[in-house]
Amino acid sequence: MPRKTKLIVTLGPATESEESIGKLLDGGANVFRLNMSHAPHDVAKLAAKRVRKLSADRGIHAAVLFDLTGPSIRTGDVDKPHELKIGDLVEFRKSTAQPGTDISTTVNYDGLMDDVSEGNTLVVDNGTLLMEIRSRQDDRIVCEVKNNGILGSRRHINLPGTRLNLPALTEKDHKDLALAVECDADYVAGSFVRDGAHVRELRDAIEALEGHAQIVAKIEDQEAIKNIDAIIQASDAIMIARGDLGIEVEYWELPILQRRLIKRCHELGKRVIVATQLLESMIQNPTPTRAEVTDVSNAAYEEADALMLSGETSIGAHPHRCLEALVKISTRIERSGGLGYGQHVMLRDERQKAAKAAITLVDSLPDGRLVVLTRRGIMANHTAMLRPRTSQFYAFAPNERVCRQLALSRSIEAFHLPFASTIKETIQRAAEYLREQGLVRPGTPLVIVSDIFSDQFTANSILLHHA
Structure with missing residues (x-):
C-alpha cells in the first residue's frame, strides 16, 4: 500500500552529493530541507539545483524547503570552552561591553537586558545548561549556574516564559530569503514565529521578491502557543519544532501539546509537520531506540502530514537507514488506522x-x-x-x-x-x-x-x- 505520511530530510555534509540525494529520492523522501543556520549560500544553491535535476530525472515532484535561521539568541565566541560548575557566575554582555567577570561571553541580541528580569530562567545549548539570572544591568546580565556543564561558542539561548522583543526577520534572514527565491523554493520556513503578523511580514517579503514559496511557521515558544490560531490561519503549514518548544514548555506537557496542535491544524484545515529528534540516536547508531520507534509511530498515528529528520540526515552516520526507518514505521502504523482528527475539520x-x-x-x-x-x-x-x-x-x-x-x-x-x-x-x-x-x-x-x-x-x- 502507498505510504500516506510525507517525509522531510535535511541535507548537509552527509547527504549533499548527487549520489546521496538520488538515494534519498529512491528511498521515499518527499521534501528536502536546507537549514540556513548552517548551509553556506553556494552549498544551498547547489543542493537545491541537484534536487531539481534528480527529481526531474525520476519523474518525481520533490519539494525544496529553505529553513530561515530566525531571530535566535546565541552566545559569542570563546577562546576555549568554559567548564562550569554549580554555583559559578556567568556573564552575558553586549558586544560593545568589556568583560566584568572571569567567565564572560557576548550575546548577539542587544535587547536581551531590557527583556529579562532577575530570577528568570536562562537555558543554554538546548537544555544542557540551566541558569538563573541574578543581576541585570544596561549592558549585561549575570547568571548563576544550576548544573555542571560546558559553555562553548555560539550556543543557543532560551528564556522560557519570557516575552522577547525580537524582530520577525533578521538581516541574515532577508539575505537567505533572497537566495530561496532565486532558487525557486517551494517552501520557506519562518523560525521563532510568535504571532500572525510575523507570518504576514514573511509573506510580504517573499512577494516583494516576486517569489512563490508557501510558508511553514515553526512553533517554538510559548508566545506562539498563545497566538496559535492566528499563526495557523496566516500560514500554509505548521511545524511543531520540538527542540526549542520542548525547552520553552515543561517536558511532560510536550506530548499533549503536540497532539493539541495537530488537532487544531486539522480543525482549521492546515498541514502540520512533526520535527526534531525523531531518530536522534541514529546520528551515531544504525538502529533506532524503542522509544524513538514509539515516538515516530505516535506522530503517524496522529496523522501528521509530514515527519522531519534534521541532524539524522544532515550530519548523521546512517542517513539512508534513518529514512528507511521512517518509511517502515509510518507505513506499518498507517495500516492500523489513525486518530481520526480529519473528522473535526471545520x-x-x-x-x-x-x-x-x-x-x-x-x-x-x-x-x-x-x-x-x-x-x-x-x-x-x-x-x-x-x-x-x-x-x-x-x-x-x-x-x-x-x-x-x-x-x-x-x-x-x-x-x-x-x-x-x-x-x-x-x-x-x-x-x-x-x-x-x-x-x-x-x-x-x-x-x-x-x-x-x-x-x-x-x-x-x-x-x-x-x-
Whole structure:
C-alpha cells in the first residue's frame, strides 16, 4: 500500500552529493530541507539545483524547503570552552561591553537586558545548561549556574516564559530569503514565529521578491502557543519544532501539546509537520531506540502530514537507514488506522463540503480511487485534510510548482497534467495517464472532485468515472 505520511530530510555534509540525494529520492523522501543556520549560500544553491535535476530525472515532484535561521539568541565566541560548575557566575554582555567577570561571553541580541528580569530562567545549548539570572544591568546580565556543564561558542539561548522583543526577520534572514527565491523554493520556513503578523511580514517579503514559496511557521515558544490560531490561519503549514518548544514548555506537557496542535491544524484545515529528534540516536547508531520507534509511530498515528529528520540526515552516520526507518514505521502504523482528527475539520465553504462528499463516496467503494483536479492545490489540500481512508489518492495540476507544493500534503501523489478546455476531456486524460502508469485497471471506479475553471464557469463537481 502507498505510504500516506510525507517525509522531510535535511541535507548537509552527509547527504549533499548527487549520489546521496538520488538515494534519498529512491528511498521515499518527499521534501528536502536546507537549514540556513548552517548551509553556506553556494552549498544551498547547489543542493537545491541537484534536487531539481534528480527529481526531474525520476519523474518525481520533490519539494525544496529553505529553513530561515530566525531571530535566535546565541552566545559569542570563546577562546576555549568554559567548564562550569554549580554555583559559578556567568556573564552575558553586549558586544560593545568589556568583560566584568572571569567567565564572560557576548550575546548577539542587544535587547536581551531590557527583556529579562532577575530570577528568570536562562537555558543554554538546548537544555544542557540551566541558569538563573541574578543581576541585570544596561549592558549585561549575570547568571548563576544550576548544573555542571560546558559553555562553548555560539550556543543557543532560551528564556522560557519570557516575552522577547525580537524582530520577525533578521538581516541574515532577508539575505537567505533572497537566495530561496532565486532558487525557486517551494517552501520557506519562518523560525521563532510568535504571532500572525510575523507570518504576514514573511509573506510580504517573499512577494516583494516576486517569489512563490508557501510558508511553514515553526512553533517554538510559548508566545506562539498563545497566538496559535492566528499563526495557523496566516500560514500554509505548521511545524511543531520540538527542540526549542520542548525547552520553552515543561517536558511532560510536550506530548499533549503536540497532539493539541495537530488537532487544531486539522480543525482549521492546515498541514502540520512533526520535527526534531525523531531518530536522534541514529546520528551515531544504525538502529533506532524503542522509544524513538514509539515516538515516530505516535506522530503517524496522529496523522501528521509530514515527519522531519534534521541532524539524522544532515550530519548523521546512517542517513539512508534513518529514512528507511521512517518509511517502515509510518507505513506499518498507517495500516492500523489513525486518530481520526480529519473528522473535526471545520467545513466553511462549498469546496470543503464537496471534498467531504467525495471522500464519503470513495470510502464506500471497495476499490475506489480518489482523483482531484486542482489548479492551485487548494482543493487537493482541502480533500487531504479530511483524511480519506483510501491510500490511492491522486492529484492532477497544470503547474509543476503546485505538484511540488503538494509533496507536503498527506496521502497525495501529484502529477503534472495540462488541463483541456472541458472537464470531460481533462478527466479522460487523467484516467488514461493512471492506466498507462499501471495505477488503475480498466473499470476501476474513480471518484473525481474538482473546482477548476472550465467553459466559463467554476465547477465544484463530484463525478464517478470508471477508468
